[in-house]
Amino acid sequence: MNNDDQALSPEEMLRLIEQQETETVSRLTPNPVPHYLAWGVAWFVGFGALFLRNGLSGRPYVEIPLGVALALLFGLMTLAMLISAMTMWQLGSPVRGASQQRGTMYGFSWFFGFSAMWVIGVRFGQSLPGPEQSLLWSSLSMMVVAILYMAGGAVWLTRWLFVFGAVVAVLNTIGTAAGPGWHALLISVGAGGGSIVTGLMLHRRLRR
């Protein structure tokens, strides 16, 4: 008789089930660390530049042209989006079906969300003064991010993903009401710093 067919004691069977479940989940779940670090750095640096440019009282701390600050922010965000897509898309995953469809639809939601943001920003940004224009772009992009993080939490029933999105939504709301300098500071430290910290915490937990 094959060794595989032997029955073990109940304890051993239960341990076998648990081992197999942990092993499967860890091998089929993409590593989320690059995603959090990439977005964290993009927001921390991008909104950090906007904060230095806008200043809390409307007087810039460092003279950075608006175009340069926005290009830095959206350049880094595009890079982060590519990193997320590459790690999350899971080309060559052996699994197909419901979860694959869920991931594809979710990926397209980001694309359509940011496309809409782009058109709104270009259309209405032109008529606004510099700092307000940067606030329009910043608040729109963070609104899309917050909504999609919360939606992601709902789709995969991941509570902390939802909570992170909700925190970003609150910071975005308060920041937008308070003005360009405050918004950039809150998002840089709160969302950017928070994402970097989350990435590092997940990295430590996954290495164990």
Added chain:
Amino acid sequence: MTPELDPVIHAQARLRVVATLNTLADGDQITFPGLKDLLGMTAGNLSVHLSKLEEAGYVEIVKTHRGRTPVTYVALTHRGRAAFEGYTTAIRELLDTARAPASEET
């Protein structure tokens, strides 16, 4: 009072197959080579266990094509999911009844 353990699942290799498939989301399927890698079994060995599970109606095997290459997908059926759930419940009950008298003695 001993709960019956499902003989189809109550074998190391098949238990591992079913436990692996059970972690996939409902409605998901995994390729045969993907499952083989996760389990570290040989293709022949896995085939034998899968056909036993298929006979019991616990596993669904879908043969299809990706381009010209044939691909085989494997998934747990609803019946298979229910059987696995029943099995783990039975195992836990066994453990509880085994522990209970021992704790009374001490």
